[in-house]
Amino acid sequence: MRSSLFLAVTSALIASVWAHDGPHDTPTAPSVCLSAPTNATCSSFVIPSATITGAIGDICKASSFLPGCSLNTACSADSSLNATYCAPLTILATLCTATDDAALTNSTCGTTYNVFCSKDSLIPGCKSLPAFPGLPSGKAVTGAIYSVCQEMPMMTDCKICPAPDAKTGYSNCDEVKAWKGLCLDMPDMTQCPPFNTMCNSTKFAPFCNMDYKSPNNGTVTSPTNTTNTTNPSTPAGGNGKSGAGALADSMVMTSLVAIVAGVFALIL
Numbered sequence: 001m002r003s004s005l006f007l008a009v010t011s012a013l014i015a016s017v018w019a020h021d022g023p024h025d026t027p028t029a030p031s032v033c034l035s036a037p038t039n040a041t042c043s044s045f046v047i048p049s050a051t052i053t054g055a056i057g058d059i060c061k062a063s064s065f066l067p068g069c070s071l072n073t074a075c076s077a078d079s080s081l082n083a084t085y086c087a088p089l090t091i092l093a094t095l096c097t098a099t100d101d102a103a104l105t106n107s108t109c110g111t112t113y114n115v116f117c118s119k120d121s122l123i124p125g126c127k128s129l130p131a132f133p134g135l136p137s138g139k140a141v142t143g144a145i146y147s148v149c150q151e152m153p154m155m156t157d158c159k160i161c162p163a164p165d166a167k168t169g170y171s172n173c174d175e176v177k178a179w180k181g182l183c184l185d186m187p188d189m190t191q192c193p194p195f196n197t198m199c200n201s202t203k204f205a206p207f208c209n210m211d212y213k214s215p216n217n218g219t220v221t222s223p224t225n226t227t228n229t230t231n232p233s234t235p236a237g238g239n240g241k242s243g244a245g246a247l248a249d250s251m252v253m254t255s256l257v258a259i260v261a262g263v264f265a266l267i268l
């Protein structure tokens, strides 16, 4: 009896969440600024959060080894990190301005960031939230790791990444972690000045501190802390669900179910 009541309420809740998510969702028309950012009206435009996180999700689903995706992962796991470096637009800028990586990113960046944050864009965020300072492209990081590990194959962190794929030029591994480990270990290596400069200027702990530990080390996060990064309002101009958006939605749903379960546990 009790459990069927609980089931009924839970499924009603799930149904309403799905319904809200469904194809009849009618977001407001995308602003002209997403396609024509030089229009004078764009000087006060704020890019919808879902547009940004959707683009990051699309890129990182396919190419999680890119440095901008490591930034995204680090920032999602630790809300105490520098909010400028962790702004979703900073992360997307980091991915989309690494022109070396365009073969992997342009299918997304070429219709999003590179359009609304084009050189003459009037959208304020494009200027105030540039790419993470000094973080190189994935191509460059891959090359640095490979070069160090050719020279000194016995270094511990040479175990993190396999040799770059002959076709793509990338290694599918945590490239920033390998780069960080190698350059913290031997900062005087000729491949490390970009790392040293980046860390000198940003002091970004996940990339620069040997003993940094993410507060969310591989475990499931509390939904209250992670849902905050996404825009609670209706996604604008989205065609289809991004990985990031879908993940956020499923987390919202999970937490709603958990809340209902908690309320029932109290009542019964």
Ligand SMILES: *[C@@H]1O[C@H](CO)[C@@H](O)[C@H](O)[C@H]1NC(C)=O
Residues within 6 Å of the ligand: 032, 036, 039, 040, 041
């Ligand atoms: C700028 O955008 C406004 C609002 O969408 C539109 O009415 C106007 O025609 C646009 N101006 C130009 C020059 O495209």
Ligand SMILES: *[C@@H]1O[C@H](CO)[C@@H](O)[C@H](O)[C@H]1NC(C)=O
Residues within 6 Å of the ligand: 082, 083, 084, 085, 201, 202
């Ligand atoms: C984040 O980093 C920027 C650039 O170094 C700095 O100006 C800002 O004060 C930092 N913000 C916080 C909250 O530490």
Ligand SMILES: *[C@@H]1O[C@H](CO)[C@@H](O)[C@H](O)[C@H]1NC(C)=O
Residues within 6 Å of the ligand: 102, 106, 107, 109, 110, 111
């Ligand atoms: C990137 O994508 C855009 C839009 O699809 C296209 O116009 C542009 O030529 C592409 N640029 C590169 C470098 O592939």
Ligand SMILES: *[C@@H]1O[C@H](CO)[C@@H](O)[C@H](O)[C@H]1NC(C)=O
Residues within 6 Å of the ligand: 196, 197, 200
């Ligand atoms: C980092 O900054 C310190 C102090 O400003 C300086 O002494 C050091 O040479 C810098 N290192 C690099 C690699 O830029």
Ligand SMILES: *[C@@H]1O[C@H](CO)[C@@H](O)[C@H](O)[C@H]1NC(C)=O
Residues within 6 Å of the ligand: 217, 218
């Ligand atoms: C989490 O921490 C443990 C012990 O500190 C470590 O062995 C493990 O590799 C970490 N996992 C991740 C995903 O960082």
Ligand SMILES: *[C@@H]1O[C@H](CO)[C@@H](O)[C@H](O)[C@H]1NC(C)=O
Residues within 6 Å of the ligand: 079, 224, 225, 228
């Ligand atoms: C969520 O964000 C709001 C404002 O953006 C902030 O006031 C609140 O403290 C955040 N909550 C958490 C749990 O970080």
Ligand SMILES: *[C@@H]1O[C@H](CO)[C@@H](O)[C@H](O)[C@H]1NC(C)=O
Residues within 6 Å of the ligand: 215, 222, 224, 225
């Ligand atoms: C979640 O956020 C709150 C407030 O922002 C903080 O006190 C708490 O430690 C965070 N929990 C986790 C697991 O990060």
